[in-house]
Amino acid sequence: MRPAPRSFAHPGGLHNQTPKRVVFGPGSVAGLRDEVARLGASRALVVTTPGRTELGDRLAGEIGDACAGLLPEAVSQVPIELARRGRDKAESMDADCLVAVGGGAATGLCKGIAYESGLPIIAVPTTYSGSEMTGYCGMTIDGVKRMHESQAMRASTVVYDAELSLGLPAAVSAASALNALAHCIDVVPLSSVSPLILPAAIEGARVITATLPRLLADPSSLWARNEMLYGAYLGGAALTGGFALQHAVAHMLGGSFGVEHGIAHAVVLPYVTAVLVERAPAPLARVAEAVGTDDLAGFVWDLVHDVGLPVTLADVGLDASDRARAIEISVSADDHSDDAFLHPDTHDQNRAGNPVPVTGDVVAEIIDAAAAGERPRRRR
Numbered sequence: 081m082r083p084a085p086r087s088f089a090h091p092g093g094l095h096n097q098t099p100k101r102v103v104f105g106p107g108s109v110a111g112l113r114d115e116v117a118r119l120g121a122s123r124a125l126v127v128t129t130p131g132r133t134e135l136g137d138r139l140a141g142e143i144g145d146a147c148a149g150l151l152p153e154a155v156s157q158v159p160i161e162l163a164r165r166g167r168d169k170a171e172s173m174d175a176d177c178l179v180a181v182g183g184g185a186a187t188g189l190c191k192g193i194a195y196e197s198g199l200p201i202i203a204v205p206t207t208y209s210g211s212e213m214t215g216y217c218g219m220t221i222d223g224v225k226r227m228h229e230s231q232a233m234r235a236s237t238v239v240y241d242a243e244l245s246l247g248l249p250a251a252v253s254a255a256s257a258l259n260a261l262a263h264c265i266d267v268v269p270l271s272s273v274s275p276l277i278l279p280a281a282i283e284g285a286r287v288i289t290a291t292l293p294r295l296l297a298d299p300s301s302l303w304a305r306n307e308m309l310y311g312a313y314l315g316g317a318a319l320t321g322g323f324a325l326q327h328a329v330a331h332m333l334g335g336s337f338g339v340e341h342g343i344a345h346a347v348v349l350p351y352v353t354a355v356l357v358e359r360a361p362a363p364l365a366r367v368a369e370a371v372g373t374d375d376l377a378g379f380v381w382d383l384v385h386d387v388g389l390p391v392t393l394a395d396v397g398l399d400a401s402d403r404a405r406a407i408e409i410s411v412s413a414d415d416h417s418d419d420a421f422l423h424p425d426t427h428d429q430n431r432a433g434n435p436v437p438v439t440g441d442v443v444a445e446i447i448d449a450a451a452a453g454e455r456p457r458r459r460r
């Protein structure tokens with residue numbers, strides 16, 4: 081007889097929603113004008129990062145006379161002043177919806193503007209950050225990155241068109257894919273995760289790990305780009321289930337040591353996975369089975385290493401003198417705002433339902449392992 085499956089539904093759980101509408105497939109950006117109209121909008125402001133004006137112009141062309149203009153000013157960690165300037169610009173252009181095109185930075189600026197204005201968002205992601213799926217956004221206020229969550233920041237529509245991501249550089253693709261994988265692995269042990277999201281996280285881990293080596297072998301493969309966007313979709317959906325140990329440590333590296341977002345996730349993911357495998361073996365075993373290994377932490381280390389991403393803290397600029405600060409910041413969860421829009425149920429890394437709370441001992445174990453950079457030894 082097969083073992084009884086774990087029950088995933090928790091009566092008291094809080095389960096976040098993903099966007100209402102997802103349009104998936106190469107070429108789907110051709111329907112963008114219709115997606116704007118579907119929201120009842122006719123003046124879309126297209127938002128992207130400074131290097132991506134060509135991409136922004138292409139989308140503006142798709143939207144045609146329903147495009148109000150382009151805002152190519154997005155940066156990571158969304159400074160609140162930038163969000164407010166974006167809101168003012170949207171107002172001055174009489175914009176009635178926002179279209180994010182590019183990576184998590186573009187989506188993040190749209191979220192910041194939506195937080196300030198309530199304008200609906202259409203997200204057209206071209207990286208694998210998964211931000212387009214969530215209502216979260218880290219915004220920098222008075223120099224500190226603070227996590228926000230709001231229905232206003234959840235995209236109304238997401239358009240996944242792999243053709244737009246064909247030019248994403250290999251190194252950015254790899255780091256961003258590890259960001260998506262981090263969402264999947266971090267959420268799986270949380271007992272509060274919704275019964276819809278848990279299978280998405282497990283499938284996401286399978287798709288991302290199977291696709292990344294193929295994508296890097298042939299970055300111009302539309303098949304691989306499409307498959308990886310599917311993995312990002314699942315990873316982003318997984319992130320709506322909450323985040324815990326992995327994100328606490330990665331956000332510390334990104335927020336306080338200036339490590340690029342995807343790389344911050346990649347460099348600690350093998351060691352966080354090792355800790356999770358030891359302390360939450362049953363859910364992690366499901367991920368291991370899905371990706372086809374009986375040594376999940378070693379498998380993740382091999383993947384990060386083989387795709388050319390760093391596996392030691394020294395490679396991202398930290399040394400022994402940073403150890404105490406790194407632990408203290410990870411544990412204090414400084415990036416969590418006491419803003420009224422924050423929902424502690426999804427953001428408290430140590431909430432009930434997290435079998436591996438973010439304690440000093442656990443973070444120290446991860447930091448020390450990442451400092452050594454050795455392939456994790458199999459623990460189960």
Ligand SMILES: NC(=O)c1ccc[n+]([C@@H]2O[C@H](COP(=O)([O-])OP(=O)(O)OC[C@H]3O[C@@H](n4cnc5c(N)ncnc54)[C@H](O)[C@@H]3O)[C@@H](O)[C@H]2O)c1
Binds near residue numbers: 132135186209245
């Ligand atoms: N709120 C959430 O749910 C969530 C989830 C994940 C990440 N994030 C946030 O997203 C940001 C990271 O996102 P990211 O990794 O996508 O980084 P990013 O948005 O900075 O993009 C990385 C780089 O790729 C470039 N790029 C994007 N699309 C391209 C394309 N089609 N061709 C060529 N270059 C392209 C960008 O211009 C940028 O230089 C961070 O600020 C992070 O905090 C938020």
Ligand SMILES: O=C(O)CCC(=O)CC(=O)O
Binds near residue numbers: 216218227259330331
């Ligand atoms: O919007 C943010 O910056 C916070 C959410 C986030 O970054 C998730 C992640 O670590 O990928």
